[in-house]
Amino acid sequence: MEQKDLMLRLMKYKRVLLQFKSLGLDRVYSNNLGDALEISAALVRKDFSHFKIEGNRRGGYSINRVLEKLNHLLGDSGLQEIVIVGCGNLGKALLNHDYIREGFRIAAGFDINPSQAELNNIPLYPLEILKPYVLEHHIDVGIIAVPVSSAMQTAEMMINCGIKGILNFAPLQLKSREECRIHNVNIGLEIENLFFMVNQSEKKDARSIG
Amino acid sequence: MEQKDLMLRLMKYKRVLLQFKSLGLDRVYSNNLGDALEISAALVRKDFSHFKIEGNRRGGYSINRVLEKLNHLLGDSGLQEIVIVGCGNLGKALLNHDYIREGFRIAAGFDINPSQAELNNIPLYPLEILKPYVLEHHIDVGIIAVPVSSAMQTAEMMINCGIKGILNFAPLQLKSREECRIHNVNIGLEIENLFFMVNQSEKKDARSIG
DNA sequence: GCTTTAATGTGATATATGTCACAACAATAA
DNA sequence: TTATTGTTGTGACATATATCACATTAAAGC
Missing domain, CATH: 3.40.50.720 (NAD(P)-binding Rossmann-like Domain)
Structure with missing residues (x-):
């Protein structure tokens, strides 16, 4: 799976951070981002640390600083x-x-x-x-x-x-x-996949009842 | 990543096999499927072996047999x-x-x-x-x-x-x-991702020239 | 029947990916 | 100043995923 997933995550971080920013926030914690992307907070920190994106041991990460770094990493090549x-x-x-x-x-x-x-x-x-x-x-x-x-x-x-x-x-x-x-x-494919998942969890439910 | 990818692969196998079948084929080799899904032939065999889908040591897999098994695995729940x-x-x-x-x-x-x-x-x-x-x-x-x-x-x-x-x-x-x-x-996101990939490989090209 | 060929099936292995647990540390409060 | 709190940063670990290499085997050719 190369590191395609990683890059996709970086893009998602960017989007979520922009959203947070537009809401008036200027700092985030790893668990905020984790929640938003439905991944663990530890993974967020690992990702950031891997790209030398640093936070403050108490106050989380500065949204602007992270966005800067992300833009740099992702190309930031204008429109x-x-x-x-x-x-x-x-x-x-x-x-x-x-x-x-x-x-x-x-x-x-x-x-x-x-x-x-x-x-x-x-x-x-x-x-x-x-x-x-x-x-x-x-x-x-x-x-x-x-x-x-x-x-x-x-x-x-x-x-x-x-x-x-x-x-x-x-x-x-x-x-x-x-x-x-x-x-x-x-x-x-996406729809088929959804049907599969849905049927799966239905079966699971049935089992846990019976 | 759970085993979501595996299930997606199974669905892709199914689609490709249906396509092959509609072309008049009735047997495939693991490397045909590997090529079609852009994965290794070994992985195809591992997947199949994992679900007890058996082939013939010389003549590959019977498309119909595999499709039967796949339908069963994927639910086959009609329309x-x-x-x-x-x-x-x-x-x-x-x-x-x-x-x-x-x-x-x-x-x-x-x-x-x-x-x-x-x-x-x-x-x-x-x-x-x-x-x-x-x-x-x-x-x-x-x-x-x-x-x-x-x-x-x-x-x-x-x-x-x-x-x-x-x-x-x-x-x-x-x-x-x-x-x-x-x-x-x-x-x-998909488009952004494409731009990233494209820019990536352009950089790589430039490096290999310079 | 024997040999060759071309595929499968799979154990060993590598690699990637994510989680856990906790030390390190900055901020705040007492 | 000291204690407390809450968050980062990261080494150790677990797990998942895919590749490699090759023994195994069915078919085809001689």
Whole structure:
């Protein structure tokens, strides 16, 4: 599992800390963060100590100091831009959401045949323009929101354009390659997984009653 | 990490095997599956051996036999039904997709104010009806596709209706409880994570050149 | 039947990951 | 100043997870 989980945790720390900060706090304890992420306080401290993020033996951690360190560790590369390929319902849903505060912005949407010129102030272009656009705007990351049937060739095309990271919502497992990291969000799998968990705990309940 | 990863792997095995089967194959080797899931062949064998799924020392595993065992392990509980709360763009995107072959079906959509009576042959109801509907149809799992602002109270309401598993698409971390398991799909986090990975490997490239 | 080949099955091992328990310490109160 | 309290920081430990290496074995070829 490499240290992917660690990095994900660091990002979660960041989000929670930003939330705390916006609530007016300026210090946290390891157990606050532990509660928020549903992990142990000790692990929070281990993580921080590993990256030389220091706290005060009595007063916990300074939120600002931790955020500084986290931003440094996580890149802190300003506002990044991404594109969305596929502007059906899912694409539209994504286009309608404002991700600015999450550190990135949807620069444009692409579709074989865009039904409109823009949405939520984001321009929609035909697919043919993807390559020049990506090159000109130095886009590194994109989202696949097309039907399964065209997902594979869409991925191919995006990689061909020089995109280096893809978030894929089509229900098939696209494989990462050297030149492009692909993360798959498989809704079906998630639901199946939930059913499994739920059935599990039902069985457990039944057992403890009987 | 409990053995959640293991179960996820089992589900992935199942999906890949179904795909292989639909391609006309009837046997696989551990390394086929390893490649497909991007894990080692040894791990595939360990997993199978752990659940007493046996293969043939020369000819690999019989797809049908493995699928039988997997179905048994994973519940194989027929076609399950779920509901979607929130019928905006995201909700509509989900409603438009056919999940039958993934083992479940969207029984109904709910919204404060549904814009239409049905979509893709799935009825849309006002939120007030959620509870009686869930009770009558014995719904165990639901999807949250509402805006952040109302996500928390939506979750509360769903749990109140007796729903035991939630897949949450709103960009905030909802916590699982004893009576309801919640999985969060945080698109922002995923994108941030991708940027991190991409930047990482760019740095690595630069280093190896310089 | 014997040999070769190509796969499984698994014990030994490495590594990663998280928990526990407690010493070290800063702040506060007495 | 001293005692007390509550939190960090971390070594020791436990556990989970995955890899390696290879003995074992079924099939195919000769």
